[in-house]
Amino acid sequence: MLQAARRIAHGQVPYRDFLWAYGPAQIYLLAGFSKVFGTSLLQWRILRALADAGVALGAFILLRREAGARVALAGWLAAATVMAEPRTANPFAFAFLFVVWALVVATGRGGASARVAGAAALTAAAAAFRLDFGFYALAGTGAVFLLRERPARAGEYAAGSAALTALVYLPFAITDGLPHLYTALIGTSLREAGWWTLPFPISYHGAFSAWPPSAVARDLKHLLDFYVPLLLLIGAGVALLAALLRVRRERALPASWAGLLVLSAGFVLYLHSRTDEFHTQPLLVTLAVLLPAVALRARPRALAVAAGAVFALLLVHGTANRVVAAFQRPHLATIHASAADGVEAPVHEARAIDEVVRIVDARVPRGGYIYVAPRRADLASFDDPLLYVLTNRENPTGRDFGLLSRIGEQREAVAALKRTRPAIVIRWTDPLSSRREPNKRGRPSGVHLLDRYLERAYRPLVRLYHYDVLVRRPR
Numbered sequence: 001m002l003q004a005a006r007r008i009a010h011g012q013v014p015y016r017d018f019l020w021a022y023g024p025a026q027i028y029l030l031a032g033f034s035k036v037f038g039t040s041l042l043q044w045r046i047l048r049a050l051a052d053a054g055v056a057l058g059a060f061i062l063l064r065r066e067a068g069a070r071v072a073l074a075g076w077l078a079a080a081t082v083m084a085e086p087r088t089a090n091p092f093a094f095a096f097l098f099v100v101w102a103l104v105v106a107t108g109r110g111g112a113s114a115r116v117a118g119a120a121a122l123t124a125a126a127a128a129f130r131l132d133f134g135f136y137a138l139a140g141t142g143a144v145f146l147l148r149e150r151p152a153r154a155g156e157y158a159a160g161s162a163a164l165t166a167l168v169y170l171p172f173a174i175t176d177g178l179p180h181l182y183t184a185l186i187g188t189s190l191r192e193a194g195w196w197t198l199p200f201p202i203s204y205h206g207a208f209s210a211w212p213p214s215a216v217a218r219d220l221k222h223l224l225d226f227y228v229p230l231l232l233l234i235g236a237g238v239a240l241l242a243a244l245l246r247v248r249r250e251r252a253l254p255a256s257w258a259g260l261l262v263l264s265a266g267f268v269l270y271l272h273s274r275t276d277e278f279h280t281q282p283l284l285v286t287l288a289v290l291l292p293a294v295a296l297r298a299r300p301r302a303l304a305v306a307a308g309a310v311f312a313l314l315l316v317h318g319t320a321n322r323v324v325a326a327f328q329r330p331h332l333a334t335i336h337a338s339a340a341d342g343v344e345a346p347v348h349e350a351r352a353i354d355e356v357v358r359i360v361d362a363r364v365p366r367g368g369y370i371y372v373a374p375r376r377a378d379l380a381s382f383d384d385p386l387l388y389v390l391t392n393r394e395n396p397t398g399r400d401f402g403l404l405s406r407i408g409e410q411r412e413a414v415a416a417l418k419r420t421r422p423a424i425v426i427r428w429t430d431p432l433s434s435r436r437e438p439n440k441r442g443r444p445s446g447v448h449l450l451d452r453y454l455e456r457a458y459r460p461l462v463r464l465y466h467y468d469v470l471v472r473r474p475r
Contacts, residue, residue: 387467
């Protein structure tokens with residue numbers, strides 16, 4: 001994320017000049033901060049904290065309208081704790097913030113025209129960060145207007161959202177071409193889904209301790225964490241069943257329930273794309289609003305109890321994460337690179353990064369190229385583009401992340417390295433780089449073009465924890 005912001009600050013355009021899979025809003029926002037305040041790891045952390053707080057506040061407002069302030073505090077706590085951990089630079093948090101507030105505006109008081117305009121602007125803002133979240137907002141908030149107002153209002157909202165979203169992406173469609181923009185935002189994700197998806201967690205194989213109590217609590221927490229995706233599906237199913245029974249009983253459904261149910265369906269699709277702890281967050285927050293409301297209103301009583309039980313387990317999941325984080329703080333050290341702005345990392349990591357930055361500063365001029373290579377090219381599960389930010393040097397390729405293990409991507413990388421001849425290559429050897437996953441990305445491709453080129457063209461200079469610094473061999 002920060003590397004993309006650096007590229008924009010240096011005049012590059014996403015989709016055209018470098019690989020980018022999300023909306024442009026977050027990287028342009030961070031690029032603006034970089035222009036004003038300089039490159040910094042701290043700016044994103046401040047913005048993310050504000051986004052998390054805004055999501056939790058929106059959840060509180062939505063639930064207070066349904067269940068009162070006391071119950072809403074429990075929903076707020078569930079939302080706040082799950083947004084706080086885990087954190088990733090994926091722009092979903094900012095997109096989700098606008099999704100939640102579009103629903104807040106649509107279900108609030110005030111004139112219909114003002115609510116339509118406000119919700120349309122917020123939906124377009126969500127789409128500017130992540131296009132798929134814009135679609136989720138459009139569906140959920142559109143359902144609210146369809147039930148609460150006349151269908152014409154829903155049409156006005158949809159038209160306004162689509163027009164504003166088109167304005168966001170129009171400059172990139174002009175500079176890069178609509179087919180290329182579609183491929184970057186949608187086509188590649190659809191085509192490469194098998195490389196990223198994970199199997200749904202059903203069979204738990206973790207350990208169970210009988211003593212001491214701390215070990216029992218730890219194992220129970222791991223069990224709960226593992227089954228959170230299943231709990232979310234159960235919770236969504238309970239909410240849907242309660243809504244259907246309410247429609248049958250009362251011949252009507254509150255507009256807020258309809259909006260939350262449609263959002264839940266969208267976030268089930270989002271969870272299906274990759275069933276991990278990062279992709280559970282939007283659905284969990286949505287159910288933190290919907291399930292307490294169901295628990296207070298649902299009939300028969302067994303359905304209300306089921307909704308309350310699922311919500312309670314999700315609340316325990318989030319609060320337990322924060323309790324553990326408060327009492328199990330790792331030993332950290334400050335990273336002294338200027339871009340770090342006082343951010344800390346594990347001691348060996350921080351010291352290694354400081355030394356890598358010192359070597360790069362001594363051997364590569366400002367504005368020069370370095371290349372950050374994975375541990376092994378045939379199995380590159382994760383990348384480390386943060387080194388470009390910390391060293392303030394340029395990546396000679398147009399890819400800061402993605403599927404490097406395939407032959408086409410490795411050919412592109414080797415061609416860029418031959419053309420620019422970086423003085424230094426940093427090989428990131430953290431086991432995370434080649435962590436195996438139960439998908440296509442987790443299986444070795446057998447392609448070693450990049451590995452062989454680096455062996456021929458570079459020699460080891462020094463190994464620093466998870467960073468092998470390589471320098472060019474003499475001609």
